[in-house]
Amino acid sequence: MKRTYYLSLLLFLNLTLLLAQQNISGVVQDTEGAPLVGVNIVEKGTTNGTTTDFDGNYIITVADNATLVFSYIGFATVEEATAGRTSINVALAEGVQLDEIMLVGSRSPKRTATDTAVPVDVIDVAEVATQSGRIEVNELLQYAAPSFNANKQSGSDGADHIDPATLRGLGPDQTLVLINGKRRHQSSLINIFGTRGRGNTGTDLNAIPSASIKRIEILRDGASAQYGSDAIAGVINIVLKDRTDEVSGFVSYGAYNTNADVDTSDFQADDYGVWNTDGFRLDTERDGNQIGDDQNFDGGSLKAAINYGVGIGERGYANFTAEYVSKNKTLRPAFDFRKGFGEAAIDGFNFMANVAIPVSDDTEFYAFGGRNYRDTDAFAFTRNGGARVIPSIYPDGFTPRITSNITDNAVTAGFRTELPSEWKVDISNSYGKNNFHYFIKGTLNASLEDVSPTD
Template sequence: MKQLSLLKICTITFVFLLPIGILAQTIKGKLTDSSGLGLPYMNVVEKGNTSNGLVSDDNGNFSITVKKLPTTLVISSMGFETKSIQVTNNSFLTIVVKEDNALEEVVVVGSRNSNRTVVDTPVPVDIIDVQKLAAQNGKVEINDILQFAAPSFNATKQSGSDGADHIVPASLRGLGPDQTLVLINGKRRHQSSLVNIFGTRGRGNSGTDLNAIPASAIKRIEVLRDGASAQYGSDAIAGVINIVLKDNTDGITAGITYGAYSTNVGSGWAEETGETLWNVNGKNRLDGKNKRFDGETVKLDLNFGAKINDKGGFVNFTTEFLSKNNSLRPGFSWRKGYGSAGLDGFSFMVNSIIPLNDNTEVYAFGGRNYRDTNAYAFSRDSFDEGDNRSVPSIYPNGFTPRITSIITDSSVSTGLKHTLDNGWKVDFNNTYGINKFHYFIKDTNNASLGSASPIDFDAGGHSLSQNTTGLDFSKYYEEYAKGINFAFGLEYRTENFQILSGEEASYGLYDTNGVIITNPAIQTVATDSNGNELPGGSQGFPGYSPDNVVDRSRTNIGLYFDTEVNITDNFLINAALRYEDYSDFGNTFNYKLASRFKVNDNLSFRGSVSSGFRAPSLAQVYYNLKFTNIVAGKSVPSLLSANNSIVTKAFGIGALQEEKALNTSIGFTYKKNGFTATIDAYSIAVDDRIILTDNFTDQTILEPLNVDTAQFFANGVDTKTTGVDIVLNYATTIGADNKLNIGLIGNLNKLEIKEVHNGNLNPYTFFSGFSQAYLEAAAPDYKFGLNLGYTRKKFNANVTLTKFSEVQLQDFQWVDAPPTTKAEADALYLTATDTYNSLITTDLSLSYKFSDKISLTLGANNLFNVYPTPQFDGWTDQGGLADSVQMGSDGAYYFTRISFNL
């Protein structure tokens, strides 16, 4: 019935907007820089008629309607020369605009891109030149690039956190990974099928896998740091990240990047616990090898672009190969494999536009990412050391399992854009994406099978697919006020989440005859020589069983209206409304108001207020797993119960509902003589945030399930996040050949847990200080980055200093001995608080352009090999001497890159 309603809405909308306007002349074209890259947000105005104007789109394209020809168009933008073009016919125009030395817009740290922040928008938007950053800092993945480029973006690499080792959770303004919407070329991107479970940022969340998008395919990234649910729908509480793909048509560009981490961890990490953990020469206890470097990384990238016709059509193709070895860092005896995961990956991405005529174009983009990843789980001691998880005949000295995965991420988006004779623009589009995550557990065993156990297991996996169909209309009316833009449309989305079972031995518990136990009443669990029952399933990560299998779908339809009114030349108001109806939990209505007032050409004030929401993900509703948690070095059979199960209801956990938000922000922008500043304060209140609870131990419910503990997803807490984003930049030219750029980005942030919705359940079991600390650690108190860039002719030097705030976590003592009263919790805080001090890292890069065809970059990230403050009490959640924090735990990284332009 909903599909029929959607068809009726589309039909009525098309009939309503049949061309009824008068004939006019439409001029189309593209604005580019001297290298052929499209220039976004350039002003295009008809000379003598200043009310008839617009700005170029994300790719530099524009389409302007004039009453008659010939006429003259005036092209202008801060940081570029003003250019006048006489137009005598409606042929497609390609206009090259040169940069001006007086750069007036904010520049991203580490780049000289003049379009860093759009200072005239009513909300803060960062524009990040990915290619210049990737060439300068040697970072090969999107999360790493954004970590040091966007003021309130944080991505923390995990270790010993199962799937989170392979897909890094990232957040904006300290909110959850799933509270930031990701777009590709303005179209909604699907999320990962992974839900973060164990000791990691974003516990209980499913985010978008940004690293599945090859960096070499990206022209730029736009980060909208403001709530935008009324404009884009679910997930946009914290903001929107829009990834714009390359559209250049100037041939082939390619690059080779090589880098490696130093294994010299310094004397502060050695011998501190009374046992040999690591020595300063880089000898680790997993393979016993002396290595000066590890985590060796190689990236090969190739981009090719070509014109399709003389009307602005193009096709751009990118392919990228990435290989990274594991890094290994100090850990305790139960964590010999602490360090970052390795991977081998291959990606390709295509972006294209084919104009059919002056008013119609077809576009298509998409690609596929494949990754074979490899991370170490917690170590298992030998049987002689009292650990019956090790089969003596297979691993007489114990073993360290490897959690490997095959991750495939595919997407395709197609659409048709058409301009009606009356000036209305129509965009009909469809986007499909799917993420598959398949576990393979290696160098392990199923102890209950004894010597008959395999050592490699197919543990099953999960997938999430999403299909979005959209129909959008917009028109700019220059004759009203100082210009009014109307936009409205609808979106229909379907989603499907699946869990696939693994092979029997990966999840099975076997009896004394080697037969999987299906009837405990008549079968006896296999035991060790001491008479203790042997655990089943693959050690490191248990396989999904047929009982875990899920195949669930849902639909939703959204309707929106958006308008932007230039009341005067200096006063702008933006308003948006959106209605969404989900098949599984109901409907929601959201709004947004934003405004900008220009005091003069240099100073503007801006602000916004909006409501927001995030629908519970299918993974949060249906994910379930029986697994083995490691507490004080011992196995604890545990259950993560699906939200819709009778077990969850028995504990008093209700059905998941949407998260609800209220966003407010206020700020100002200033620009003069090469200096630009944007400062924006924000407040984000989120009610009913979905969390993963701590472990419940009610054996009256759990004993029949053969588990000791259970966890659940719940609308558990209300939070309030307040902060300030700061972006400052000064760019100048000294003499004829010297360019200097000084940039500062910063974020001050505070997250408060206002209320915990534990109902009648014990608050220290429902969401303890341990879990609250992980929620708060995703919102660090501050992060500041200072960039100094110098260019002289063919030489460029960049230095970036990044200041990370103190982070406090609660260690695993909370899990080993959970408190049940406030007095017990207060006492535990005194011993279980791990403090990681505020520290500064230094990045350096030196580049030389030998010719127009080839350039070389040498550099180091974390040049002085700074590590987080080590913890020596053995209770870290991830088993290393430090848990995962903002700056990472891999130390200094040295790299070189050769870039080609063929």
């Protein structure tokens, strides 16, 4: 009798549960009647949910008096009560809540969407520089823009001195770089030796002082349709600062901890080299850190910049930026005093000006440009020995260093005006020049034998 009682109670509870649930079906469309595929439909307050099929149809079992939440990317969310209803058809309207895009999983804290036909990434350089500690434009974009790639090279000839930068994995020369909407000239270096962008000549973004940049705009999709074949990978538009009556400065320093924990005082590299964290086998000038018992830090990077703007009339301005950048080598050679491997050393100065002078109510003269000068010093491949090594000079082999002097000059000037017919006219001319000079240190000429110079 007791078993019959429990069985009847269980059947009653199951029947009550079934009566408390209901099936809801329907179609989800947009405001023009087109079915929406993959719309999320969730019973509010629960994890019970489903999605629409290719025809926009759905069916879901929910509790009595439940509320369904319909959500879809790019469309406004809709809530519908199910009380007394078995069929609910929904039309979703395009949402207006996407004024700002927050990226999840990217290296950028935020990208701002602008009112354009295609997406444009807008990067606040000052904010990224403060958060990341990066000091060069390539490093800032590498940190902030997922589609941008520019890595430091080692033992890669000229690529040690000018970083090859790419968008979307395409060649460096397939990205169009603009300054205030005007074309920027390319570097004089052709990438070789199997580095990224082999055979390409890209734009040296590090020649532009980051302290002079207001924001960077990156256009990827549809760039070539607007700018031509030079922009197959995309367009990078660098907008210079135009603020006035304000002085701002920036100082940053950082270094790497190698954790080598080595006392280099006991290492001997004869008279032609010393064990240290800035060059190992160096030339006779011994350009680098001193030997000692605390050589765990290398790659020290210093940046000091100042920006100042002054107003010209009611609408004009003149904004100036000066920037000094110094980076020591990084060294990752294992424990062979002959070998050097790591980032190149850099010592450079940047200057940039951005000027606009009103000529009339509708016309203004504008000009911008600057100068960059850099000395760089990078490791080449180690020469372990053989017929090309002179034992009297380098008894244990040597690692030559490739140094360079890079000079980059650019200026753009023009007039822009708005006609009574509301047509806008912009006439300008741009000039750019990049010089790249190679030098070798810590090397030799085998044909001269013992009298060979090392520089």
